[in-house]
Amino acid sequence: MNFDRPIDRHNTHSQKWDMMEKIYGVPSDGGIAMWVADMDFQPPHCVSAALQRMVDHGIYGYYGDERSYLAAIGWWMAERHGWKIDPDWVFTTHGLVNGTAMCVDAFTDPGDGVVLFTPVYHAFARIIKAAGRHVVECPLSNANGRYEMDFAAYDDILDGSEKLLILCSPHNPGGRVWTREELQGVADFAKRHDLLLVSDEIHHDLVMPGQTHTPMPLADDSILDRLVMMTATTKTFNIAGAHLGNVIIPDDALRARFATRMAALGLSPNSFGLVMAEAAYSPEGAAWVDELTLYLDGNRQVFDKAINAIPGLRSMPLEATYLAWVDFSGTGMDRAEFTRRVEQDARIAANHGPTFGTGGEDFLRFNLATPRARVKEAAERLQQAFADLQ
Secondary structure (H helix, E strand, O other), X not given: OOOOOOOOOOOOOOHHHHOHHHHHOOOOOOOEEEOOOOOOOOOOHHHHHHHHHHHHHOOOOOOOOOHHHHHHHHHHHHHHHOOOOOHHHEEEEOHHHHHHHHHHHHXXXXXXXXXXXXXXXXXXXXXHHHOOOEEEEEEXXXXXXXXXXXXXXXXXXXXXXXXXXXXXXXXXXXXXXXXHHHHHHHHHHHHXXXXXXEEEOOOOOOEOOOOOOOOHHHHOHHHHHHEEEEEOOHHHHOOHHHXXXXXXXXXXXXXXXXXXXXXXXXXXXXXXXXXXXXXXXXXXXXXXXXXXXXXXXXXXXXXXHHHHOOOOXXXXXXXXXXXXXXXXXXXXXXXXXXXXXXXXXXXXXXXXXXXXXXXXXXXXXXXXXXXXXXXXXXXXXXXXXXXXXX
């Protein structure tokens, strides 16, 4: 796969490229989109070939007989993550934002608290609030540029109204791959406060060389009676437009509750997404992911070297994902000023840190899943925008 090949995404209904001027004021002509978490790479050939076979057949009816699709999910989880699942555990939702919303709907009531380790993926809080539940923030500790959990402090924050905990593993936006011991701490915390645990592991395939992601069930199997696992092909293979996610629930009682809500809302996936996912979860897809992670690691090294050379800026060490989390607090600038320099001077659209919750105030998130030449250009623009600090 030639990840260096530029692909023009302008005027293709790309949220990332076609909406950045409206949302961030970064001009479409000459601006660099580094906000929405999708990649500027085509998926592996096996995915495109599967879609082409559908087009050639020419009939797009209802999808039936999911056995091969579910077998592909099972193969991927066992082969790539060492986790054996039962096909009956799997629900297919319209992406994992929808999967998260379904969990909030199925397992909590209006007024209940939902725990987040913040800063964390911004869609979680949006969904929780929209559903009439309240967000309970447990701030991560920034230990010399690396996020850690402080469960003793979190014990004091909870008041008993909480029913659900959503974990982002690996972490977005900090890029942490949680250790087995940390995940056991999460499991103990959930059990101690009688919380259902939703583990969003959408980035579990996008792990930097030398790092190892541990699925929550393998970290602590005593959590299975209160665990909902969420994984997806969409982030891994850059097929987010398929709006497809795996909600995997080992426990019979939890699975029955989730199935009831799915049935009540009449949810079912689209056939295009199922075909793409089955094709992606294959040996060819696995080889592509291995190439991708090496390329992303190269982008990470280029970006971090440039950013960390700017006095006052620090890029959090990226262990997983393709999302750089950059701390601007050392500049002494207020958020409006460093954001203005990024958007107006460097002409880069990046996610604003406060949207990720407490702890994100001095940060911006940059998407590095783009050809390396563009990463280098973005880094050069940022160096120029903050040249007075050097």
